[in-house]
Structures are given as C-alpha cells and as structure tokens.
Amino acid sequence: MKKSVGTALRIPYGYLPKLWGINRSTYRPFRTIASQNMSGTKRPGDGLGPKAGGKRWKRNKTAQEAKSSLRSTGSHEEILLEDVKFLLGKSQESGSSHPQPQSAVPEQFSQVELSISMLASTGDGLAVSQDGTRVYVVPFTVPGDTVIAKIVKSFSSYSMTDLIEVKEPSNERSDDLIFCKYFGRCSGCQFQMLSEEFQLQHKKNVIAKAMQNFSNMDPSLIPPIGEVMPSPLLRGYRTKLTPHFDGPRRGGFKEGAPIPDIGFQLKGRSFVLDIEDCPIGTDAVRGGFRSQRDYVKDNLQTFKRGATLLLRESTERIFSSAANDEEDPARAYTEIKTCITDSKALVTEWVGESKFASPAGSFFQNNNSILEKFTAFVQEQLVIPRLPGQDPSESYLIDAYCGSGLFSICCGHGFKGILGVDISPQSIESAKKNAIENGIHNARFITGNAEAIFADVEFPPEYTSMVIDPPRKGCDELFLSQLLQLGPKRLVYISCNVHTMARDIGWLVQQDLGKDYNIDKIGGFDFFPQTHHVEGYAVLSKNG
Template identity: 40%
Template sequence: MSALDTTAAPGQEATAAATEANGKRPFPGGSPRRQQQNGDPASRGGNRRQKPPKKKFKGGRKPNAVTEGTSEEVLLADIQDLLSALKIKQENATAVALSEPVLMRNSHADVKALAGKHAAEADADRKQRQQDEELAQEEEEEEEDLPEPGTEIELDVVDLSSTGEGLAVQRTEYSLLESEAQKRGRRRRRIYVVSFAVPGDIVRARVYRHLSQPRSVPGETAPPPTYSVADVLEVVRPSPELRDPSGDDSRRVRCPYFGRCSGCQYQMLDYAEQLRIKRRVVARAYRHFSQLPPESVPPVQDTVPSPLQYGYRTKLTPHFDGPPGFRRKNKVGATLTAVPDIGFMAKAGTAAAGGGARTTLDIEQCPIGTPAVVAGLARERARVARDYATYQRGATILLRESTERRYKSRNDDDNKGDDDDDGNNNTGAAKPGASDEVAAAGAPSSDAVVVDTDAYTDTKTCITDNNATSTEYVDDYVFTNPAGSFFQNNNSILPALTAYVRQNVVRPVRTATKATTEEEAADEDGRTPLRYLVDAYCGSGLFTIALASTLPGGSIGIDIAEQSIAYARANAALNHLPSERCRFVAADAAQLFAGVLTYDADETVVVLDPPRKGCDAPFLRQLLAFAPARIVYVSCNVHTQARDVGMLVRGEVNWGPGTNPPLPPQNGEDGGQGDDAGKAEKRTPRYEIESLRGFDFFPQTAHVESIAVLNRVDLV
C-alpha cells in the first residue's frame, strides 16, 4: 500500500513535540496519576492532586436489546474476541517465562529462592490491586493514558474484523514478555481500528479518535470494550503472508481511489484469501450472534467464488452534496456555484475524509462496476457538470444495467417474451427486446456494451430513471424490475446461487440408493415427500420462478409490496409459467402462514430472503407455528441470519425482555379449523442446521451472502 497523505494536522506539531519529550501525553513527568504513584512532590501532601481536564470521548451508540447486525455490533464482538485471545496469550507467555528458570536450574536453593520471588511478586500484585481499587473512582473520570488525537504511532495489525477493518495494538504495548512493572502499569490493552490494513502489517498511523462505550449493557455482565480509530499513513512492513510477495500492492489493486474510498476493503488481498476470510466471517457470525452451542453449528463450507472479481456490479448509486447549508430546515434559494464532487463516501477517519466522518470522494471511475454502469457514470458526471447551477440540493444518481437479448436462432425456445400469448403482461414491465423502453430511460446508443455469444447477442445499457424498467437474465430466465428497486447486483454469480438453492430445497438422500426424485428419495427413507415451495420476501420472483419446477406442487411467492408482486406475475408470464405452477400473493410475510397458506407443513419447504435487518418477530413466530419440513435462508447480512437461525434452532423467538409470547395456534389447535380443532396438543418444532455456506457476491469488499439450510428433525 502506498503511503497516504502525511501532512500534519493543525496543532499536531506541538502535540508531537510533547510526545517526543514525555513519551505519551503532554504532561511533564508523565500523567498526573503516575506522578502521584511515583512520589512527585507536586501531587503529594494534604491537598488532593488536581485532575487534568477531562478528555472528550465520542460515545458509542447505546446497544439495543435486539441484535441488529450493525457494523458497530459486529466490530465490538470482534474486538472482544481479540481482547480475550490476547489475554490468554499473555497469560500463557507469562507462565512460560516464569517456569523457564525452574526447568534450567536443578538446585533446591534456586527453586526455593524463585518461590520466594514469586511470593513477593504475588504480594506486590495484591497491593497493586488494592491501589487500583482506590483509584477506580478517579478512573471513571479519567480515561486511559492514551495518545492525543493527531499523534502518530506505530501499530501491529493482529486481526481482521468481519467489517473489513484491521484490529491493531500499539507496538510499545505488544510485548508478551514485558516486565512485571510494565504489566502492572498497563490497566488493559487498547485496540486500534485501522482501515486498509491486514494481519501481519506494521503500520504508521495517526490517531483519529477514541471511543467510549456505555458502562453497562442490559443482560450483559461486563460493559462492551472501548477502542480507538487510527488512519494508516504508511505500511512500514507489509504482511509477508497476506500481501503481494513483491511488496507492490499495485499488482492487485485496480482502483486509484483504494485506500480512501469506503466501498472496497480487500483489493490488496489475493482472491483466494478473500474467500477464506469470508468463510471465517460466516463462522464468527454464528459464534457471536446465534446464541447456539458450538456443537449445534456445523463447519462452514468453502465460500463460492464470483466468476467476476471486477466489473461485476450492475448497480451503483453515487451522490453529490448540495450547496453549503442545504440540510438546514427550510433552507431555500441557494444553488451550487461549482461542479460538486460526485462519488462515494470517503472512509471515515482517513486523510481523504479530512478527519471527518462525512466527506464525498470525487470518483471518475469504479472498477467493480460493469462496463455499462461505468459508461453511465461518465455520462452522468458530464450531465451534472453541465447542469450543476440548477441544483438547490444534493442528489443520488441511479446507475442500473439493463440487458436486451436477441437470440440468433428464431426457433430457439428460449426467446421468451417476444410474444404475449397469454395476454397477462399488462403491468408496464418491459419485455426482452423492447427497445422503446430502453430509449425512454435516456440511454444513448453510444453507451451500449455489446456481448456476443454463439447463442445470443446482449446489448447492455445503463438506466438512470428510478421508474424505468430494467431487464436481467439468469440462466434461461428473464426478469424485469423497477430500475430503482432491489435486485441482486452481481449477475455473474446468480446461476450458481439459484442452482445451490435448487439443490438444497430437497432433502439429501440418507442412504446409497438410485433415487432420482424427491418422491423416490422420501419413499426410500420413509419420509413424507416435499411437494410445495414457499418463497417469502419474494420481490420480483427470482427464486419463485427459478425453482418453480423443482417440486411437484409448484411454488408460491409472497411479498408485501404490490409493485413487486405485479412485476413477479409479469415475469412468470414472460417465462411461460402457468399460475398452477407458479403464483404470487401480496401479503405481509408475518401473516403468511396464518391467513394465506394452506399447505401441509410436512410437504413444504420455505425459502427466506429478507432484507438486511432479517426477519421480524411476528414472522418467525408464524414460521415456527407452521413448522415447515425444511427452510433455506438466504441473507445479505449473515449476522442477522445467525440471530434468526439461532431462534429457529432453539424453537423460541426471544426478541428482548417480555417479547416471547406463545406461538400462534396452528390448524387443528385452539382457534384453528377442522373437526379436531382444540384437540391437538401444541407442538414445538426443532430445527438443525444442515449446512452453512457463503457466496461472494461482492469481491474486493468485506460483504458476504450467506445461505443456511435447516431441516426439521422432530416435533416435541
């Protein structure tokens, strides 16, 4: 990694001079507390020592009772893991250091003398602990002896958070065999969070800020750890294991903004290493957030790679800020007086962010965007440069790829959407080949990217109108969507994803047989065969349509958004799927099993693909009450997935104190339907995790898509 801007921050010269003279903070003779401990006459006597001005620490957000899978929650969990590991490593190293002389000396006198030394050290430690307790109240007001913001320090990067940040410790503190005096003088380790650094790096960094977390967390016995943020100025010694052996990051990094832009974290890493890291992310998510014992979580399978590591992203949303003060309430009249920076957020805490948390970095190109999207970015930048004086506010720009496919053989059955035989395509969704829709989106022909294959020719353009219709192809299926709505942003890996889900909606054969269908396998294993597939949070119908022929009873997709369901029905028609094979219902997912679905749970598999926040409590309770035979959970946030899967495996929805009411009645129970209503006993489902696997939808970033396959093992 090349060195970033090392220009001294305002006031840094004085801080640096004081640091050089005193080692850490600008207090003559060290911090006031240490002056008192060392017998400094200015801090002894009848007068209580004067406290230094209290440092201002940025407080972390108060934790919620419910895990939200936020970056802050994930980072804190990883920091706590590292602190525990360092503590164990320190204790082991100390034990080795103390036992070594005993192994080297044989005389009884030496052993006796060493025992006396240990006793003296134990007595000194006891006195030190007593002194620590006396100073505890003062330490509530005076934080650790930390370097001032703006100070430059050297750090050892020792771990990598699941958020993509490096976790580091100050080099002067990271000595496992440091003296006992040093150990007593240091209350606890301080973890520094540094971006664009990997384990094994030694970096020179500028301290950005210190964060202080709440003193207590509901339900926790200890407060969450505090930490500091630092900006990497230079990689003093690159990691010999993770960085390019030549020491030249430019052989892997393709983006001129890497190290400043917040979009990518891993461009300096070999792709195979990125996949290993993301496998670890899935494993750590289940360790930290599932609340399951280790034996209930199977080993995570290898991460499925993306066929494209660059040029894969079919949607980007750069933005620009408005005139100064445009966020003020009722601020009107001001317009931009110069071309604004157009791009993505600079990484907070870096020199590129100017020491702040919100700075837009001007981006002229983005190598993870598809060629059509990159062309659209250039076009939109030129448009804003031409029209900037008309803007009174900032704006977000949509860049969405859309594909027009022409098959070369007119006899090819895959020419879907070229006719409208059933007359059901009346939602305004574009059909493949509808060039008028593309033209309406304002994409000139000069932006078109043509991809030619033996079977078809794809013309890819960039749509910028949120209300226009985009068209995507996944294998032999075609999907239309509102350009501004959600659809997976890496088309290159979608065939592998749908194939994996298709493979796992059916149960694996437990015995060596010649069974080729779900019915045959179920018959041989003595199980009820699966017949129905339910796609909750279906959107425009990706899994509902792609998996419609997997089970004999077909598939049903449910989504709360009426517009998504309208497009899903149009997509089913485009793919020539009859309603008895593939149908869609607009309904709240939480009410799905209570009022919509009449399938037999023993014959049903449910596919979940919720938003980043995961499933809500009402839906999870309905799901447990229905108790489908199988669940395939697809998630773009493995941490909320781990939370939800943990509740499904435990058979209880624990959403904070007092939020775990009994499961809703099922058909045949109290309040249910049928002749036996009220007679059946309440059943509690229990699920096991059959498999866990990550899919690398976003190479060069810390994000990983995760799929958990759950199998109902009994009802107790």
C-alpha cells in the same frame, strides 16, 4: 491550535496534512496503496446505501416486542466490538494473569506505530496496544503489516485511526493486485490488496464468528462452515451503483456555483470523495457513471439540493436464426447492455435462460455473474429427501421476501405449487409478470400483511420448502414465529448480513416449535469481491 473532530470532518481531505501539522509534500496516506481504488457494496448496499426494499415487513412494534428489543441488530459497531473483545481477551490470556489497568486514551491526531494482529469482520485491521488494554482499528491493512496510524476518535476500549504509512508489509499483502486509483480512500472496497484465496477464507471465518457470537447457540449444534463459493468476476461485476453528491441546505445551486464532488463516501469521513470511475461496476454502469457526472455538471442549477444518482445495467438479448441450435445456445443471441438512470424505468436482467423485468429502483441482486450458480445451489437445497415409494411430485415452495420472483422462477421447477409473498405491491406485480414471461404457471404471488404473512398458505407443511431472503436487518420475531407455526419441512435462509442470519437461526432452533429443526449446512457466496461483505446461507430441515 488543535481542531475538534467535528471541524476536521467538515474540511477538505487535502487539508488534513496541514491540520495534523505535517508537511504536505511528505504526506503519503496509505503509502504503498495510495495510487488505487473504490467501489460500492451491495444492498449493503446498492452503491453505498441500505438494501433497496429494506422497508419490506416494516410495521409498528408491539409493546412486548419493544421491551425485548435487546436482540442483536448486526450493526457495524456491534460486529466490530465483538472482535475488539476477542482480541483484548486473547491479549490478556497471553500476558499477565492479572488484569491490566486501562491505559490512558491516546491523544487525538497523534501517531502510533502498530503491528496488525487480525482482520475484523468489518474489513478493518486490528492491532493491540503494548499493554494489551486497547485495540486500534486501522483501515486497509492486513494481518502482519507494521504501520503508522493516526488517531481519529477513541472509545473506552478501542480507537479509530487513519492509515498513514505501511512501514513493513505483510506477506499476505500484494499491492500489485490493486486496480483502482481511489483504493485506500473510498469506503467501498477494503480488500483489493488481498488474493482471492485469502478473501474467501476470511469470509468463511466471518460466517463462523457470526454463528459463534450472534446465534446464542451451543457450538455442538452448529455444523462445520462450508467453503465460500467464489465469484466468476473479481471486478466489473456490479450491475448497480448509486453515487451521490452534497448540496446547499436551502436555495439550490446558484449560478456559477462550483461543481460538487460526485462519488462515494470518503473512508472514515462524512463527506463525498470525488470519483470519476468505479472499476467494480460493469462496463455499462461505468459508462453511465461518466455520463451522469457530465449531466450534473451541465445542469447543476436544476438541483435544489444534493442527490443520489442511479446507475443500473439493463440487458437486452437479440436472438438470431440460430436460436434453435441446441449444441451451442450461447451463439443464439447477442446481448446489448445499457445503463438506466430513471428509477421508475424498467430494466431487464437475465439469469441463465430466465428473464426478469423490474423498475430500476427496486432491489435485484447486483452481481449477475454469480447468480446462475447461486440459484442452482438454492434449488438443490430446497429439494426434500423422500423415502422409497413417496411421490416426489407432491412438493411445494414458499418464497418469502420474494421481490420480483428470483427464487420462485429460477428454483421453482419441479414443485407442484409455488407461493411468493412480499409486502411490496410493486414487487408482487413484477413477480407476476416475470412468472408469465418465463412460463411459470403454477405460481401465485400475494402482497402479505406482516401481522399474518402466511394466512393464505394451504400447502401441507411436510411437503413444503421455504426460501427467505430478508433485508440486512433480518427477520423480526413475529415473522419467525409465524414461520414456526407453519412448520415447513425444508428451510433455506439467504442473507446479506450473516450476523442477523446467525441471530435468527439461533432464535428459531431454540424455540419449542423449532427444536425439531436441524441445521444441515451453513456457508456463503462471494457476491462482492474486494469488499468485506459475504452472502450467507443456512439450510435447515425438520425431523418427522
């Protein structure tokens, strides 16, 4: 008897072979990769949830804005659909000149053999049906793979599937690279079977497609996409993870209740995959993960329902008498790293020689290994080119969405004045303290109102640079309109969602006040190796 999708999603993963009517002993999901991995993503998100601090600039929409809410949201589904449309169009071009009728929707839980054609921006492999009218979305696959997949859910033009077996691996696939036993089941990582070079090139293509599909711009206005800067660490880089577990809807855990699965979401399912270790995390975070699992097991009855666990690395530097040794400053201190699990406790991060303290539950970039190189690049882009005779010291920096002050402090050297703006009072308080701690005395931090975020800015726009680093949803039109009214000479947009970045940049340069802006550079940083996420940047400068 067939089961419904809803029923399937609520049963244990190990029961699926029986549900699908196949022998469990021959069931080998992800045949060549089943023995490996997992991880979190980034603020896409701080484990597997949304960007912490994502409520910044949140406000009620005006009636006019509500009517114009057809702007792209950069959602997973929207991004995937663009790739589906592209692949179907390409298939039609290479086939008959006459459009093919839509094929019948494949039967749920049926199996199909597929050849993977491309890698979607969402990190899944895509294959086209033989008649060219349907796309199959197959996780953990590589272009060139021939696979057996099982239909899970179908939509009008595409079907979501589970990978059952890789029959013939692509030349691009290297399963020897896989380093986590949960890979192929956990939703955190998608690319452990791919080389670093392939991942970087794919992420560069993702940025290019985002600009093409979401910016609504003439392609001639888009500069060539720059190379994606690699991460120094390909594993053991995440300084924050948030595993979770489910619990009873009411009444809490009873005495003798079984220990729930603790980990991250199973790929393509709504329940949690039990995970004992995540090698994407730093050593401190991995140790904290094991300790927190034990804590939940020993104290299960104290939880009224399921919970999300916080694992955040904190770094203390112990300086030695060699602190004045300028020849080798790295020997001047040792680092002690611990895992903080209390969201209100202060954690310390170091970016080069800059020290940051903030509550463990607040947002901070989660790949510390790349931050020094990243902030140095941003600082370089914020410099306004000057003509001979112009005073270079007459320069100002606005740090919108400033958080705890990362860009104000790491990129603020050489500016006559700095203004950090954020809607979170807690973030502003952290930024003020961090600026003092790092000897930044020309910075002012204010809690901005979303309706008039730049009301207190008195910097001359022709000498002002601005860096903005919004949450995944990007900026709303009210914020962008105020930015154009201010008219800073130099703008550096940083984004964990290159699709909303493309949307916002395209909107900016097509407004009357934005037509004087040129897009100088677009590219990315690989903040999250082994995942489909890429940190994007766009650099704009104003003529005149």
